Amino acid sequence: MPELPEVETVVRSLAKYLVDRVITGGTVLDGRIVAYPDDTGGFIDKVTRKRIDSIQRRGKYIILELSDPESKQGEEEYELVIHLRMSGKLLYQDKNVPIPAHTCVVFDLDDGCQLRFINIRKFGRMHLVKAGQRELAGGLANLGVEPLSPDFQLQDFIRRLKERSARIKGLLLNQSFLAGMGNIYVDEALFRAGIHPMRKASGLSEAEIARLFKAIRGVLQDGIEHRGTTRKDYVDADGQAGDFQNYLQVYGREGERCKLCSTPIERIKVAGRSSFVCPACQKFER
């Protein structure tokens, strides 16, 4: 479900509730969600009586820093690493609100509320690792550059694209190349840049890459400003839908007219994913 702007929105909506809360207990309703550690029982024991010091986003991962207020500095510090995959939701709700269907984990908080992970397709995962052990947390340690950070630099981007023969869409979806882009925002960025998704990365001109660089940052920033894209069931921690679906230029618009040139938008398959393009604005050469 969620890509970078949706995950960022979830993190921001959760931060105002979770920071400095203490986890008083919890329940794992479906053990499949706990990818690490192996013993699901130990999972709840380890987070109980921990304080949530911070909540951050890295790519599409959500990271809660946990520490034990009772223990000495540096001891018993954990990171709870969460990936929502296609259909995961994190909701902050009063404990008296009925538990939604498909809830896999519930964390009890010291303010009488609960953090609940709803995981409809059961693809979402959590890893609980000791601070500094991020290599145990799935793909987190292998993420590429963060596109909205100052580390994302045009000259670097040009150099790295020039050495790859893969199709640009697949590369932008590759989380170890660039962190956080998914199917919607890749299609939107490529449209803004006027680049066909099947073009080879190494075949793009510097001018095209410069447009793409700007388009990636622009589309992600706009997505965040609009609190994400809700096509189906994405909501933030308050259960509130996003708004960016009203501003999509190509994604999901097969057969509708391009907003720039009125050519009908086409749907094709690229990198195994449905891809939406304007065949006039995004020409496929080579």
Next chain:
DNA sequence: CGAGGTACCTGACAGC
């Protein structure tokens, strides 16, 4: 390295 397939799951929707 790159491409394509499968698998993991549930639900929504189109078509018959």
Next chain:
DNA sequence: TGCTGTCAGGTACCTC
């Protein structure tokens, strides 16, 4: 109404 097929915001793993 109800069946079947297809599709979905993601990623890991396999083969060629």
